[in-house]
Amino acid sequence: MASRDAPPSTSYAPSDVPSGVSFFLSMPFAFFLPELVFGFWVWILVAATQVANPLLQGWVIYVSLTSFLISLMLLLSYLFGFYKKYDSWTVLDSLYHGTTSILYMSAAVLQAHATIISESQDLRNYYINVAASFFAFITALLYILHAFRIYYH
Numbered sequence: 001m002a003s004r005d006a007p008p009s010t011s012y013a014p015s016d017v018p019s020g021v022s023f024f025l026s027m028p029f030a031f032f033l034p035e036l037v038f039g040f041w042v043w044i045l046v047a048a049t050q051v052a053n054p055l056l057q058g059w060v061i062y063v064s065l066t067s068f069l070i071s072l073m074l075l076l077s078y079l080f081g082f083y084k085k086y087d088s089w090t091v092l093d094s095l096y097h098g099t100t101s102i103l104y105m106s107a108a109v110l111q112a113h114a115t116i117i118s119e120s121q122d123l124r125n126y127y128i129n130v131a132a133s134f135f136a137f138i139t140a141l142l143y144i145l146h147a148f149r150i151y152y153h
Helices: 019-026 029-048 054-080 089-120 123-151
Strands: none
Touching: 019 123, 029 054, 029 089, 054 089, 054 123, 089 123
16 A cells, blocks of 8 residues: 655755844855845945946946845745745755856946046045945955855855
C-alpha cells in the first residue's frame, strides 16, 4: 500500500531566514537597510543638483531609483514571507544583487565623471555631486558584498 506521507519538498527557498528584528542583524540580510538608505541618498543628491550632464546623471538617477524600488520590494517579500512560496529564491536574489552591483558601479563611475566636469562650475553643485559620488560608490560596494554573501550563504 502506498504511503500517505507528503512528498518531499522541491523548493529551493531559503529555510533559514530569520524573522523580526534578527532579520536585519543576520548576514546577508543586514545589507538591505544600508543599501536602501545610501541608495536613497544617491538619487536625492543627484536630483538636488543642477543636472549639467543629463545623459550621465540620468543613468545614475535611473539605476539608483530602480534599485531602490526593487530592493524595497525584495525586502518586503522577505518580511512578508513570499520567498517561501517560490522556487529558486536565492538564485533570484543573487542574480539581482550581482546585476545591480555591476549597474551601480557603472553609475558611480559616471557620477564621479559628472562631478569632475562640474568642478569648474557652481561650487555648491560640485559639493553635492561629491557627496552623491561617495554614496554611489558605497552603495555599489554594499550591493557587491550582498551578492557575494548571498552566493556563498
